[in-house]
Amino acid sequence: MKFFIVLYLEKKIHLSNLSGVVPNKGQFPMAVGGQELFQCTGPMCRYAEDLAPMLKVMAGPGIKRLKLDTKVHLKDLKFYWMEHDGGSFLMSKVEQDLILAQKKVVVHLETILGASVQHVKLKKMKYSFQLWIAMMSAKGHDGKEPVKxxxxxxxxxxxxxxxxxxxxxxxxxxxxxxxxxxxxxxxxKLKYNNEKYQKFKAVEESLRKELVEMLGDDGVFLYPSHPTVAPKHHVPLTRPFNFAYTGVFNALGLPVTQCPLGLNVKGLPLGIQVVAGPFHDHLTLAVAQYLEKTFGGWVCPGKF
Structure with missing residues (x-):
């Protein structure tokens, strides 16, 4: 949770879920069990153009699975968007500032870029927190339990x-x-027994299949990075599950780039996350660079 708040307050761009690309060696605490597959390190930078070079430095042999040097023509991509998780009672409602920022992106992509943009309703997204809990409590391929x-x-x-x-x-x-x-x-209290784990494992597999088929090799999904703008100190303690807006994509194993979209009237950063199919990080990076140039990118906090 603290990591996410820093990301939002600093208004930086972040690339996440690089399982199989960036090695976990040297992390503390070391990921064990299912966590080893779903928790991984990614770069965080002020500018989107720095993400790919940083990733190439951080990655091991798994970098060959990505197509970071492939030219991306944005107008040929298929864009999908969803303004909230569908109404989970565990999480806050998405604030209007963030919804309006996302809609500005959608309008721009349709009218200026001339891209295909489609609104979708993925009903299983409302189980985001439950999917994250199920995957984080899963045993590894070697049968090891995750660290408590x-x-x-x-x-x-x-x-x-x-x-x-x-x-x-x-x-x-x-x-x-x-x-x-x-x-x-x-x-x-949150750890699931085998019956609950199997239930949400089935939901995770179904949602992942739905997203992967929808995105294909040329699609990206636009989704809120968080339901609220940067909260005041201690406020996240009252809504501890809001992180699931990003955590769900760890559970699904999909690449994501968190991207700033300028500031609201109070000077707080607005943002969105760009999701693609497995190992299609070059698509999320290309979209992030475009949105950064179009909507302002990183702004020094002292200049507001």
Whole structure:
């Protein structure tokens, strides 16, 4: 969650979900189990043109799976868009500023670029958070269980009781932050049993198939990066599941580029995410560079 807030406040461009391209070696904590497939490192830059060079430096042999040097003709792409997740009760409603920014992009692509743009309703997107939980709690191909957050808090085997730490925090005695304590408390409650896992695994497979078939080799999907503009400190604690707007694409294993779309009247960054089919990062990067030039790109916070 903190990573996403930094991304929004700094108004930077970000490329995510590079599983099979960028190695996880050297990460801490190391991804284990299903997390190894769905959590991976990607570059974050001020300008979209810097993403591809950064990616080439970071990537291992898997870079051969991408087509980063392929010329992309944007007017020949098929654009699809969706303004919200369909109404999940777990997440905030998408704010009007973000919806209007997205619609400006759609109108521009249709009228100025002359591209094919289609509004879609992917009903299974409302299960974004549940899909993320299911995939993050999955065992790896080697049968290993994912690392528990509470074990990471324990630092090499030290037992941590999240409920006791919450009591200590209320008295100003805990060494842990309230978000970390809250996550540790929720961890066991959110973990799915085998029946629930199989249910949402089937939903994930169905949604991924729907998206992959829709996007093909020449399609991109425009979707909000977050339901709200950059929130004030501590506000995300009251809506902890909003991250699923980006997290769902980790679960689906699809490439995404987060792209700024200028500022609202209060000087807060607006943004959108551009999604493509597996290993079609060159499409999301090309669209991000175009939107950056058209809608302003990175703006120094001190100049507002």
């Amino acid at each position: 957050f509470v074990d990471l808090l324990g630092d090499h085997g030290k037992h941590v009781n999240p409920l006791w730490e919450l009591i200590k925090w209320c008295l100003g005695l805990s060494v842990y932050t309230i978000p970390s304590i809250g996550l540790a408390l929720l961890e066991e």
